[in-house]
Amino acid sequence: MFYREAGQFKTNYRADMAVFPISQDRIGIAIILIVAFGVIPFTASDFMLHAIMIPFLIFSLATIGLNILTGYTGLLSLGTGAFMGVGAYSCYKLATNFPEVHIIIWIVVSGFFSAAVGILFGLPSLRIKGFYLAVATLAAQFFLSWCFIRIPWLVNYNVSNAIEVQRRSLFGIPVTGPEAQPVTRYLIVLSIVVVMTWLASNLVRGRIGRMWMAVRDMDIAAELMGIRLLNTKLLAFAVSSFYCGVAGAMLVFLYYGSAEATAFSINQSFAILSMVIIGGLGSLVGSFMGAALIFTLPILLPQLMGSLGLPIQSATAEHITFMVVGALIVFFLIVEPHGLARLWQIAKQKLRVWPYPY
Amino acid sequence: MLCVKPYNMLCKIFVIPFWEMWDLPDIFVQTLWEGLVGGTLYSLIALGFVLVFKASGVFNFAQGIMVVFAALSLVGLHAIGVPAFLALALAAAIMFVLAVTVERVVLRPLVNQPDIILFMATFGLTYFLIGFGELIFGGDPKVMITKELYIPTGTYSIDFAGGRVELQKLDITAMVVASTMVGVLAIFFSKTRIGRALRAVADSHKAALSVGISLNQIWVIVWFAAGLVALVTGVMWGARSEVSFALEIIALKALPVLILGGFTSIPGAIVGGLIIGVGEKVGELYWGPLFGRGIESWLAFMIALIFLLFRPQGLFGEKIIERV
Numbered sequence: 001m002f003y004r005e006a007g008q009f010k011t012n013y014r015a016d017m018a019v020f021p022i023s024q025d026r027i028g029i030a031i032i033l034i035v036a037f038g039v040i041p042f043t044a045s046d047f048m049l050h051a052i053m054i055p056f057l058i059f060s061l062a063t064i065g066l067n068i069l070t071g072y073t074g075l076l077s078l079g080t081g082a083f084m085g086v087g088a089y090s091c092y093k094l095a096t097n098f099p100e101v102h103i104i105i106w107i108v109v110s111g112f113f114s115a116a117v118g119i120l121f122g123l124p125s126l127r128i129k130g131f132y133l134a135v136a137t138l139a140a141q142f143f144l145s146w147c148f149i150r151i152p153w154l155v156n157y158n159v160s161n162a163i164e165v166q167r168r169s170l171f172g173i174p175v176t177g178p179e180a181q182p183v184t185r186y187l188i189v190l191s192i193v194v195v196m197t198w199l200a201s202n203l204v205r206g207r208i209g210r211m212w213m214a215v216r217d218m219d220i221a222a223e224l225m226g227i228r229l230l231n232t233k234l235l236a237f238a239v240s241s242f243y244c245g246v247a248g249a250m251l252v253f254l255y256y257g258s259a260e261a262t263a264f265s266i267n268q269s270f271a272i273l274s275m276v277i278i279g280g281l282g283s284l285v286g287s288f289m290g291a292a293l294i295f296t297l298p299i300l301l302p303q304l305m306g307s308l309g310l311p312i313q314s315a316t317a318e319h320i321t322f323m324v325v326g327a328l329i330v331f332f333l334i335v336e337p338h339g340l341a342r343l344w345q346i347a348k349q350k351l352r353v354w355p356y357p358y
Numbered sequence: 359m360l361c362v363k364p365y366n367m368l369c370k371i372f373v374i375p376f377w378e379m380w381d382l383p384d385i386f387v388q389t390l391w392e393g394l395v396g397g398t399l400y401s402l403i404a405l406g407f408v409l410v411f412k413a414s415g416v417f418n419f420a421q422g423i424m425v426v427f428a429a430l431s432l433v434g435l436h437a438i439g440v441p442a443f444l445a446l447a448l449a450a451a452i453m454f455v456l457a458v459t460v461e462r463v464v465l466r467p468l469v470n471q472p473d474i475i476l477f478m479a480t481f482g483l484t485y486f487l488i489g490f491g492e493l494i495f496g497g498d499p500k501v502m503i504t505k506e507l508y509i510p511t512g513t514y515s516i517d518f519a520g521g522r523v524e525l526q527k528l529d530i531t532a533m534v535v536a537s538t539m540v541g542v543l544a545i546f547f548s549k550t551r552i553g554r555a556l557r558a559v560a561d562s563h564k565a566a567l568s569v570g571i572s573l574n575q576i577w578v579i580v581w582f583a584a585g586l587v588a589l590v591t592g593v594m595w596g597a598r599s600e601v602s603f604a605l606e607i608i609a610l611k612a613l614p615v616l617i618l619g620g621f622t623s624i625p626g627a628i629v630g631g632l633i634i635g636v637g638e639k640v641g642e643l644y645w646g647p648l649f650g651r652g653i654e655s656w657l658a659f660m661i662a663l664i665f666l667l668f669r670p671q672g673l674f675g676e677k678i679i680e681r682v
Binding site for chain 1: 464474475477481482486488490497607610614649651652656659660663666667670
């Protein structure tokens with residue numbers, strides 16, 4: 001009844017190809033942004049901001065990164081965790097070697113290092129695809145993990161072998177390090193994520209995005225149409241790794257505060273991949289939904305079980321959480337193999353014709 | 359000593375290791391043997407992958423956790439007083455129940471979905487089994503019931519080229535069991551009715567259906583076979599070290615084996631496993647110090663990656679011909 005596009009006429013191509021062609025969508029996204037920027041920072045508790053919102057946004061960005069590679073270009077990668085790690089470690093090196101440049105600039109710049117590494121490990125993608133490529137990217141994962149542990153230069157020869165984030169401030173307000181308030185960190189993460197999501201949405205519906213999707217749908221046909229496969233695939237690897245790298249840098253500098261190599265292990269890669277697939281391959285909205293589901297479930301489930309009054313120990317709760325998450329992954333795949341994004345689309349379609357579906 | 363200044367690094371990579379191999383052949387043979395044994399176990403895990411991939415096209419990520427789960431069931435059953443061999447049979451029965459459940463709950467509703475969705479489903483299965491296993495058996499490492507299953511322990515020592523090579527009886531058993539199992543599987547695949555049906559399904563689902571082969575039944579059989587392979591792997595690996603969830607990560611090592619051997623080839627899994635096992639151990643011992651140790655963790659993947667560039671379909675895999 002309210003979600004109706006009748007009467008919204010497009011008079012030019014630009015309007016037809018807009019990110020949100022329906023005005024209700026524009027209003028909706030505006031409300032979400034106003035709530036995210038204006039309401040949540042003032043109302044949410046520190047726990048809510050620190051333990052849920054910040055990591056949720058960061059993982060969403062990493063999921064968008066992997067979605068560009070896997071969902072839009074059709075290249076399966078299991079090296080996301082390592083690419084995030086490259087971002088984090090290069091950001092750390094840059095921030096400690098050139099402390100006069102602002103940390104937020106370095107967070108964004110570290111994405112370029114990650115992109116370079118991504119291109120290097122993306123080279124085999126020209127010859128192989130599918131699960132073979134997935135295993136090839138595992139090589140990146142294990143090799144880079146090994147580098148993070150074995151090369152002490154990366155952590156400035158710290159005895160703890162971990163990245164430790166120092167205090168940096170913006171306009172006199174600390175943004176990283178132990179003194180930084182969750183609210184400031186949340187706002188910075190939110191700004192970066194919003195800008196990069198906006199960039200990604202424009203990238204995937206433009207010429208480059210259409211090239212990626214052509215390669216995904218049928219690479220031989222794409223090649224015949226004059227798309228250079230190597231360039232396109234490597235560009236996808238670069239952009240994807242850039243997003244993952246920025247997400248990794250934010251993860252350490254704005255969320256963990258300090259991190260060891262285990263933070264970027266193979267499990268991280270699998271977690272991000274499950275976010276992509278549960279959320280929906282080739283959908284930016286889905287990336288956020290997948291990250292929300294996979295990340296918040298393990299946090300919320302023990303509390304839910306606690307509130308139901310089930311007297312269980314924390315270890316048992318953890319095991320049950322694992323089981324429930326596993327079962328839910330299977331459940332969602334069976335209900336809708338195209339992910340939460342497709343469920344959302346179906347819901348929107350229902351809303352559009354409601355209350356007279358015929 | 360052999361190296362001169364400008365070629366120092368090249369010499370350390372290309373000359374010294376081989377000279378060391380020649381100089382101390384007993385250590386080299388010992389390393390080769392250990393590599394072979396480690397490779398056998400990689401082969402066994404890869405075999406589980408190949409069985410499922412051939413028959414159902416599912417990249418079964420859960421094979422690693424199935425190994426852990428099978429071994430845990432065996433040890434857990436024995437711990438509550440079931441005699442060792444009965445526990446073995448019961449563990450096999452548990453793997454059968456698991457196969458039926460997976461087919462009913464996961465595979466059947468997801469039939470005809472893209473590969474990546476099925477892969478993701480086995481990923482969910484992995485999570486579930488990790489939680490389930492830890493809930494029932496606890497997360498702490500356990501000792502495999504080696505003695506009760508009459509698996510010999512101890513070592514043979516062989517004098518060799520002025521040195522001494524030690525062969526663990528356990529490892530010899532592992533290799534014998536592994537080769538027996540591969541032999542049995544090969545006969546099963548080529549000679550029996552079900553084996554022919556399995557190969558038909560592997561060739562084409564639709565054609566197999568049209569001649570009256572029940573896909574659901576075949577999937578149960580193939581997952582059960584993978585479960586049995588997992589049980590044997592779990593027993594052997596558990597006897598060598600211990601039964602713990604860490605095995606699940608080690609099982610990822612079977613993936614480069616698959617690349618080397620090809621996803622659909624049983625001999626490929628065996629040969630690939632041995633190559634990776636030997637390459638890893640030899641590489642770690644002779645080239646590891648150059649890179650600061652621990653290269654075992656990624657060497658296998660690098661070998662596979664380089665190999666892929668030259669032969670994308672693997673050693674024995676079917677050549678992928680794409681038609682437009």
